[in-house]
Amino acid sequence: MAPYAKLTPPKDGRAITVASDGTLTVPTNPVIPFIEGDGTGPDIWRASVRVFDAAVAKAFGGERKITWFEVMAGEKANTVYGDNTWLPDDTLKAITEFVVAIKGPLTTPVGGGFRSVNVALRQELDLYACVRPVRWFPGVPSPVKEPQKLDVVIFRENTEDVYAGIEWKAGSPEAQRLLEFVNALLPERKRLKDVHQIGVGVKPMSEQGSKRLVRRAIRWAEAKNKSSVTLVHKGNIMKFTEGAFRDWGYDVARAEFGATTCTENEPVAGKIIMKDRIADSMFQQVLLRPDEYSVLATPNLNGDYLSDACAAQVGGLGMAPGANIGDRAAVFEATHGTAPKYAGLDKINPGSLVLSGAMMFEHLGWDAAAKLVLDGTTRAIEKKRVTYDFARQMQGATEVKCSEFADAIIASM
Numbered sequence: 001m002a003p004y005a006k007l008t009p010p011k012d013g014r015a016i017t018v019a020s021d022g023t024l025t026v027p028t029n030p031v032i033p034f035i036e037g038d039g040t041g042p043d044i045w046r047a048s049v050r051v052f053d054a055a056v057a058k059a060f061g062g063e064r065k066i067t068w069f070e071v072m073a074g075e076k077a078n079t080v081y082g083d084n085t086w087l088p089d090d091t092l093k094a095i096t097e098f099v100v101a102i103k104g105p106l107t108t109p110v111g112g113g114f115r116s117v118n119v120a121l122r123q124e125l126d127l128y129a130c131v132r133p134v135r136w137f138p139g140v141p142s143p144v145k146e147p148q149k150l151d152v153v154i155f156r157e158n159t160e161d162v163y164a165g166i167e168w169k170a171g172s173p174e175a176q177r178l179l180e181f182v183n184a185l186l187p188e189r190k191r192l193k194d195v196h197q198i199g200v201g202v203k204p205m206s207e208q209g210s211k212r213l214v215r216r217a218i219r220w221a222e223a224k225n226k227s228s229v230t231l232v233h234k235g236n237i238m239k240f241t242e243g244a245f246r247d248w249g250y251d252v253a254r255a256e257f258g259a260t261t262c263t264e265n266e267p268v269a270g271k272i273i274m275k276d277r278i279a280d281s282m283f284q285q286v287l288l289r290p291d292e293y294s295v296l297a298t299p300n301l302n303g304d305y306l307s308d309a310c311a312a313q314v315g316g317l318g319m320a321p322g323a324n325i326g327d328r329a330a331v332f333e334a335t336h337g338t339a340p341k342y343a344g345l346d347k348i349n350p351g352s353l354v355l356s357g358a359m360m361f362e363h364l365g366w367d368a369a370a371k372l373v374l375d376g377t378t379r380a381i382e383k384k385r386v387t388y389d390f391a392r393q394m395q396g397a398t399e400v401k402c403s404e405f406a407d408a409i410i411a412s413m
C-alpha cells in the first residue's frame with residue numbers, strides 16, 4: 001500500500017479486519033479514524049469522544065480501549081493539504097485500512113462546481129447503505145401527539161439515483177448534445193423543445209445497487225427480529241428506476257429470504273412482511289400510522305427526505321444518528337449539518353454524534369458500551385439537563401452547554 005502523505009497512524013492500537021462475507025474481527029484496542037468536521041463539528045466531537053471513552057471504560061473495565069486516529073476532510077483538510085483538497089487520499093486510505101470510522105458534519109457550499117465531500121466519501125468507499133434509526137427518547141419535545149409510536153430504521157441507498165452527480169447546466173454543449181440524442185429516441189409529440197434552456201441530470205438505479213441495499217435491510221430485520229421491511233418508491237411515475245427498485249426488492253426477498261419473509265397479500269405468522277409504499281403515501285403513513293412500520297428501504301433521494309422528516313417527528317436532527325455502511329468499510333456520522341452560526345460556542349446538541357457512536361459500538365459487537373451510551377442519554381434527558389434546542393421547548397429544563405450535556409450523559413451511565 002502507498003505510504004500516507006501527511007498522516008502517521010498510531011502505534012498503540014490494531015486494525016479491525018473484515019472478511020469477504022463482511023464479518024468483522026475487532027481487537028481489544030482498535031484504531032478508529034475520526035473526522036471532527038467543520039463548523040460546530042469540533043464542539044460536538046470534543047463532547048462525544050469523552051462519552052465514547054467513558055462508555056468503553058465502564059463497560060469493559062479497562063480491557064478494551066479505542067485508539068483514536070484523526071484524519072481530515074472538509075475545511076481542515078484544505079488548510080492542511082492545500083490545493084483545494086477537501087477529501088485527501090490519506091483519509092480514504094485510513095478508513096479503508098482501519099475499516100470503521102466516525103465523522104462530524106462537513107460544509108457543502110451550494111452550486112459553484114463544489115462536489116459534496118459527504119457524497120464523495122460514500123461513493124469513493126462504496127458505502128452503499130445509509131442507515132438511520134429514528135426513535136423517540138422520553139421527554140424530548142416533539143411536534144406530534146404520540147412520538148413513541150415511530151420507531152423505524154431507514155436503509156437509504158447511498159451511491160446511485162440523482163446523487164450520482166451526473167448532470168449538466170442548461171445551455172452547456174453536453175446538455176444540448178444529450179438532449180438532442182434523447183429527442184432522437186422520442187416520438188415527435190414527446191420531444192423536448194428549446195433544449196438550450198434545459199438543465200439535465202441522470203438518475204441511474206441498478207439491479208445490483210438496489211438489491212444489495214434491500215438485502216442489507218432484510219438481514220438487519222432478521223437479526224433484530226423486526227416484523228416488516230417496506231420498500232419506499234415512486235414507481236408509479238418513474239417505472240424503470242423507482243419501480244424497478246421495488247421489483248428488485250421483492251425479487252431479493254423471494255430468491256434469498258424465502259424462508260423468513262412473506263408478502264402483505266400472503267402473510268405468514270412469524271415471517272417478516274415485505275411491503276411497498278409509494279413515497280408520498282409513506283410520508284403520510286409515518287405521521288398517521290407510524291407503528292405499522294419498522295424497517296424502511298428506500299432509493300437515495302426518497303430516503304434523504306424521509307429520514308429528516310422522521311427525525312423532525314421525534315424531536316429534530318440534534319438527536320438523529322446515522323451510518324454509511326459498505327461491504328468493506330463503515331463511517332458513522334452526525335446527520336445534521338455544520339450549524340455554522342453556533343461554531344465554537346459549545347452550545348449545540350452533541351446527541352446525533354453521540355448516538356452514532358452507539359451505533360458504531362453495536363457494529364463492533366460492543367453492545368454493552370452501546371447500551372451505556374443509550375441509557376446515559378435517555379437518563380440525561382429525563383433529568384432535563386439538555387442543550388438549548390430542547391431546553392427552549394421543555395418545561396422546567398436546565399439549559400446546559402454541549403460539553404455539559406456530555407457530562408450529564410457520562411454521569412447518568
Ligand code: NAP
Nearest residue numbers: 105106107108109118318335336337338339340348349389
Ligand atoms: P444544519 O447545519 O443542520 O443546521 C440547520 C439548523 O438545524 C441549525 O441552525 C439548528 O437550528 C439546527 N441544528 C442542526 N444541528 C443541530 C444540533 N446538533 N443541535 C441543535 N440544533 C441543531 O443545516 P444547514 O444550515 O442547512 O447546513 C449547514 C452546512 O452543513 C451546509 O454546508 C450543508 O451542506 C452542510 N451539511 C452537512 C451534512 C453532513 O456533513 N452530513 C449534512 C447536512 C448539511 P436552530 O437555528 O433552530 O437552532
